[in-house]
Amino acid sequence: MSEELTREIKKRRTFAIISHPDAGKTTLTEKLLLYGGAIHLAGSIKSRKTQRHAVSDWMEIEKQRGISVTSSVLQFDYDGCRINILDTPGHQDFSEDTYRTLMAVDSAVMVLDAAKGVETQTKKLFKVCSERHIPIFTFVNKLDRFGKAPIDLMDELENVLGIRSYPMNWPVGSDGRYRGVYDRQTKKVELFEADETHGQKARESAVYELDSDELKEKLDEETYQALLDDITLLDEAGEDFDLEKVAHGDLTPMFFGSAMTNFGVQNFLEEYLRLAPPPAPRLSSEGVIEPEDEKFSAFVFKIQANMNPAHRDRLAFIRIVSGKFERNMSVWHAQENKAIKLAQPQQFLAQDRQIIDTAYPGDIVGLFDPGVFGIGDTLCDAGKKFKFADFPVFPPEKFARVQAKDTMKRKQFVKGIEQLTQEGAIQLFQQAGAGTESYIVGTVGTLQFDVLQYRLKSEYNVDIELTMQPYEVARWMQYEDGHEVTPTSLRGADRGMFVYDRHGYPVLLVSNEWALGWITDNNPDLQLYPVPPDR
Numbered sequence: 001m002s003e004e005l006t007r008e009i010k011k012r013r014t015f016a017i018i019s020h021p022d023a024g025k026t027t028l029t030e031k032l033l034l035y036g037g038a039i040h041l042a043g044s045i046k047s048r049k050t051q052r053h054a055v056s057d058w059m060e061i062e063k064q065r066g067i068s069v070t071s072s073v074l075q076f077d078y079d080g081c082r083i084n085i086l087d088t089p090g091h092q093d094f095s096e097d098t099y100r101t102l103m104a105v106d107s108a109v110m111v112l113d114a115a116k117g118v119e120t121q122t123k124k125l126f127k128v129c130s131e132r133h134i135p136i137f138t139f140v141n142k143l144d145r146f147g148k149a150p151i152d153l154m155d156e157l158e159n160v161l162g163i164r165s166y167p168m169n170w171p172v173g174s175d176g177r178y179r180g181v182y183d184r185q186t187k188k189v190e191l192f193e194a195d196e197t198h199g200q201k202a203r204e205s206a207v208y209e210l211d212s213d214e215l216k217e218k219l220d221e222e223t224y225q226a227l228l229d230d231i232t233l234l235d236e237a238g239e240d241f242d243l244e245k246v247a248h249g250d251l252t253p254m255f256f257g258s259a260m261t262n263f264g265v266q267n268f269l270e271e272y273l274r275l276a277p278p279p280a281p282r283l284s285s286e287g288v289i290e291p292e293d294e295k296f297s298a299f300v301f302k303i304q305a306n307m308n309p310a311h312r313d314r315l316a317f318i319r320i321v322s323g324k325f326e327r328n329m330s331v332w333h334a335q336e337n338k339a340i341k342l343a344q345p346q347q348f349l350a351q352d353r354q355i356i357d358t359a360y361p362g363d364i365v366g367l368f369d370p371g372v373f374g375i376g377d378t379l380c381d382a383g384k385k386f387k388f389a390d391f392p393v394f395p396p397e398k399f400a401r402v403q404a405k406d407t408m409k410r411k412q413f414v415k416g417i418e419q420l421t422q423e424g425a426i427q428l429f430q431q432a433g434a435g436t437e438s439y440i441v442g443t444v445g446t447l448q449f450d451v452l453q454y455r456l457k458s459e460y461n462v463d464i465e466l467t468m469q470p471y472e473v474a475r476w477m478q479y480e481d482g483h484e485v486t487p488t489s490l491r492g493a494d495r496g497m498f499v500y501d502r503h504g505y506p507v508l509l510v511s512n513e514w515a516l517g518w519i520t521d522n523n524p525d526l527q528l529y530p531v532p533p534d535r
């Protein structure tokens with residue numbers, strides 16, 4: 001095993017920040033970059049931020065495509081570590097993209113609003129992380145404002161998410177009016193000081209020994225005593241710190257701070273880097289692939305088309321799993337079953353993208369994609385052909401018939417829709433017996449239809465007609481004996497819509513589980529799958 005590879009792997013931390021919209025993910029990301037020296041004045045990401053209304057956001061992203069991409073993968077160095085932050089869109093209709101992004105990380109930072117605690121989107125994202133045993137670090141944000149009692153937040157994590165927490169620091173102050181935090185490791189107290197820059201620059205902090213007179217002077221007696229009591233309680237009755245448990249996602253180190261005022265951010269970053277795991281192995285058809293394996297391997301977790309509409313380019317984002325990546329290297333593309341050359345690889349440094357020559361496990365590289373890559377594809381050394389396992393596919397729940405308004409534009413329509421399908425945000429079906437002038441498109445959320453409509457217009461100049469279909473469940477079908485399911489062989493096919501996926505596999509769309517029950521009861525030899533079965 002080469003020393004260089006081992007050294008580079010150890011240095012890397014690849015993670016995503018997950019949160020319910022508005023908890024402060026964007027602000028925290030920006031502050032991490034600020035401390036990492038990757039940006040000098042906070043506000044640069046924030047001002048381009050996209051949230052509020054998701055479709056208009058998307059259009060905004062469209063306008064600033066380069067920026068949205070660079071901010072979806074950010075790399076910077078801090079204290080000898082190389083940090084890769086993967087952004088996850090906040091809107092729930094984008095969650096499929098988010099889930100996929102989580103496949104590419106080694107840990108996650110969960111941001112909670114101190115006043116709101118665990119919210120709906122937090123729960124969903126947490127579930128994906130915990131199912132995969134991704135280590136989770138919790139940052140309780142907005143400590144500069146009134147918030148829930150820290151002990152209640154710990155209970156909430158345990159009762160709502162089912163994870164125990166270990167507070168690394170502890171808020172000082174009573175009734176949700178916080179004055180600062182106590183660091184359980186250094187046993188020092190850091191108090192908020194007036195901040196003249198409104199959080200734009202890294203903050204000077206005032207730190208006091210726990211038993212110092214200065215601290216006692218700064219805090220009223222009741223607050224000081226309450227702090228001492230809390231510390232005793234935590235030390236005596238709290239969970240022990242256990243890095244093993246953190247690594248399995250069974251215990252979450254919990255930090256309190258305020259991203260906006262930079263309070264507790266640097267300390268969080270340093271502790272996080274100390275405790276978070278370096279790049280993890282991944283499971284493949286040939287068993288576990290360790291990052292230290294000299295043979296290169298990676299998988300595609302995100303595809304984004306037409307980053308620059310003028311050039312019609314597409315980027316496939318790969319996460320490197322093992323070995324060293326080198327520009328122009330030749331690798332085996334497992335799904336296409338052929339060798340390809342990785343030219344023009346790009347990496348994303350704060351707000352710039354640049355061509356890179358080398359990269360290591362944990363890194364994210366953007367590859368120009370002439371239309372050959374699909375989500376979940378494996379790239380590996382030609383001498384060791386395998387596929388990474390376990391890439392999630394999400395069952396579509398919304399369906400619409402889509403066709404070009406102007407039949408003369410059919411060619412662009414087909415091209416556009418196929419390319420957007422490859423990005424993975426929509427799934428494409430063809431109704432059995434129908435002509436090719438229309439498609440059935442399946443998505444996880446309705447927002448994707450707006451995005452589809454918008455993008456076909458802006459990138460391919462095609463207006464589409466979209467008719468929502470009354471189905472909410474899709475099932476891939478096959479008979480137990482391997483016989484192909486056809487519209488005539490299936491009893492009750494007319495109770496839903498019989499379609500084929502883009503690989504020609506039969507799928508039935510029905511309105512609900514009840515309708516599905518009828519199909520199952522009346523076709524005893526039929527096997528149904530919520531996602532495409534492996535072929």
Ligand code: G4P
Nearest residue numbers: 019021022023024025026027141142143145258259260261
């Ligand atoms: P998100 O990416 O998770 O959606 O959240 P974002 O960072 O955009 O933060 C949501 C709102 O919360 C923003 O306010 C942001 O300024 C505020 N915020 C973030 N961290 C803190 C904090 O530590 N303390 C306090 N008090 N507020 C915080 P906004 O009014 O929606 O936007 P803006 O006017 O600040 O741009």
